[in-house]
Amino acid sequence: MITKRIIPCLDVKDGRVVKGVNFLGLADVSSPVKLAEYYSSCGADELVFYDITASAEGRKLFTDILTQVASRIFIPLTVGGGINTVDDFDRVLKCGADKVSVNSGAIRNPSLVRDAAHRYGDQCVVLSADVKRVDGEFRVFAKGGREDTGMEAISWIKRCVSMGAGEIVVNSIDTDGVKKGFDLEMLDAVCSAVNVPVIASGGAGGIDDFVKLFKALPGVDAGLAASIFHFGEVKIKDLKQTLRDNDIIVRL
Amino acid sequence: MIAIINYGVGNLFSLKSSLNFIGADARVTDRAEDLREADRIILPGVGAFSDAIEKLRATGLDRVLIEEAHRGKPLMGICLGMQMLFEKSLEYGEYEGLGLLQGKVVAMQGVIPTGLKIPHIGWNALRFTQEDCPLFKYVNNGDCVYFVHSYYATDCSRSTAAVTEYGAELTAASAYKNIFGCQFHPEKSGDVGLNILRAFCETEAVK
Numbered sequence: 001m002i003t004k005r006i007i008p009c010l011d012v013k014d015g016r017v018v019k020g021v022n023f024l025g026l027a028d029v030s031s032p033v034k035l036a037e038y039y040s041s042c043g044a045d046e047l048v049f050y051d052i053t054a055s056a057e058g059r060k061l062f063t064d065i066l067t068q069v070a071s072r073i074f075i076p077l078t079v080g081g082g083i084n085t086v087d088d089f090d091r092v093l094k095c096g097a098d099k100v101s102v103n104s105g106a107i108r109n110p111s112l113v114r115d116a117a118h119r120y121g122d123q124c125v126v127l128s129a130d131v132k133r134v135d136g137e138f139r140v141f142a143k144g145g146r147e148d149t150g151m152e153a154i155s156w157i158k159r160c161v162s163m164g165a166g167e168i169v170v171n172s173i174d175t176d177g178v179k180k181g182f183d184l185e186m187l188d189a190v191c192s193a194v195n196v197p198v199i200a201s202g203g204a205g206g207i208d209d210f211v212k213l214f215k216a217l218p219g220v221d222a223g224l225a226a227s228i229f230h231f232g233e234v235k236i237k238d239l240k241q242t243l244r245d246n247d248i249i250v251r252l
Numbered sequence: 253m254i255a256i257i258n259y260g261v262g263n264l265f266s267l268k269s270s271l272n273f274i275g276a277d278a279r280v281t282d283r284a285e286d287l288r289e290a291d292r293i294i295l296p297g298v299g300a301f302s303d304a305i306e307k308l309r310a311t312g313l314d315r316v317l318i319e320e321a322h323r324g325k326p327l328m329g330i331c332l333g334m335q336m337l338f339e340k341s342l343e344y345g346e347y348e349g350l351g352l353l354q355g356k357v358v359a360m361q362g363v364i365p366t367g368l369k370i371p372h373i374g375w376n377a378l379r380f381t382q383e384d385c386p387l388f389k390y391v392n393n394g395d396c397v398y399f400v401h402s403y404y405a406t407d408c409s410r411s412t413a414a415v416t417e418y419g420a421e422l423t424a425a426s427a428y429k430n431i432f433g434c435q436f437h438p439e440k441s442g443d444v445g446l447n448i449l450r451a452f453c454e455t456e457a458v459k
Contacts, residue, residue, distance in 0.1 A: 001376070001377075001417055001418065002372065002373075002374045002375070002376045002399075002418060003374060003375045003376065003377075003396060005374055005375065040442065045374075045375055070265060070266060070269060071269045071272075071273070072269075072273065074266065074269075074270050074273070074439055074440060074441070074442055074445060074446060075398070075440060075441075075442050076398060076440050093263055094263070094265065095265070096263075096265045096266055096269065098266070098440065121298065121299060122371075123371055123373060123400045166371070166373075167373075195369055195370075196369060197369060197373060197374070221369075221374065222374075251375045251396040
């Protein structure tokens with residue numbers, strides 16, 4: 001049967017990984033290439049690179065780095081950040097990305113999802129949604145979670161899937177950074193609404209949170225996290241072994 | 253030299269990089285003489301069957317490919333490239349394939365239980381169905397590889413080298429004489445995938 005995926009997410013600015021990374025035995029911990037190699041060797045099933053630079057030079061550095069990563073690490077690579085047009089898809093796919101994640105760009109221009117899916121296939125288009133509870137409903141936020149769009153999240157996600165989004169990353173703003181577990185209620189609502197892979201993000205504080213996630217919600221396909229992997233609080237090898245010990249199918 | 257056929261379908265960056273990474277001399281090409289000169293040929297492919305086979309035929313490389321395959325040169329199709337090796341596909345109609353392997357390509361929809369997501373996307377385990385398949389000499393039964401597909405080959409038991417379980421047994425790899433196919437992406441399957449590519453690089457022509 002298909003395995004549950006574990007996905008580390010790396011924020012890249014001006015060619016370096018930010019948010020700090022704290023590994024033993026890694027000399028240059030902010031090199032995206034070295035970190036990608038490290039995660040790949042630990043059993044990460046996929047990597048997400050998020051470009052948080054705003055300048056044109058930063059963009060160029062990002063694609064250079066991406067090319068280097070894709071020349072040496074042979075697992076699926078997803079790229080997000082600053083994706084506003086089909087040309088942006090083209091730019092990162094040419095450098096070796098397999099999937100492209102859209103968020104604010106799709107909110108500004110929803111037809112981006114359709115146009116990109118038409119050109120590159122549904123499997124290439126990942127919708128990343130930042131979601132927060134407002135007035136008793138799930139609401140989509142834009143601009144890195146700073147701006148309430150007023151759109152109800154489940155209908156937004158369904159709309160994007162109908163336009164060709166092949167995978168959904170659900171990032172719960174309510175649980176993000178709290179480290180008390182994934183937002184099971186929100187994820188359940190999304191899993192019930194769509195039949196494409198759902199990736200859980202936001203809230204993981206330890207290995208148990210991943211066990212709870214996959215036990216409670218068989219419809220969730222993957223768990224994504226950043227800092228708990230970067231700071232070594234959760235080691236991917238240990239995480240996957242514990243998942244297997246709990247009868248959750250993973251790639252070891 | 254390994255010729256990677258470029259017929260305007262899909263992104264060949266990772267495939268070429270992965271072959272270079274294991275030390276193979278890989279050339280992305282749309283020239284017939286490169287296919288003739290090559291020791292081995294890879295037919296990649298993503299997207300819709302009808303579109304891809306049409307584009308391949310428009311280049312005329314399909315005929316060269318078939319000639320070289322009949323001469324015994326090792327040939328591997330990847331993903332849609334593998335599906336194109338079969339006699340026909342029923343994706344959005346009925347389309348003739350290259351006919352290098354017996355069998356046809358059909359939709360998972362209606363075959364696998366409802367509730368399972370389509371495409372079949374992610375890492376899944378290989379179960380070998382052939383003994384000593386040359387593609388698998390450096391990997392183990394049960395190793396996981398990365399799949400992205402909605403259609404799969406069937407009625408092809410003679411060539412099936414591995415299957416994967418996704419609500420049904422889906423053809424994951426083919427091997428018959430000098431003709432090989434991977435439904436998964438070896439260039440995205442980590443060390444296991446690199447080892448499958450390495451093994452393909454060591455396959456011999458069949459006289």
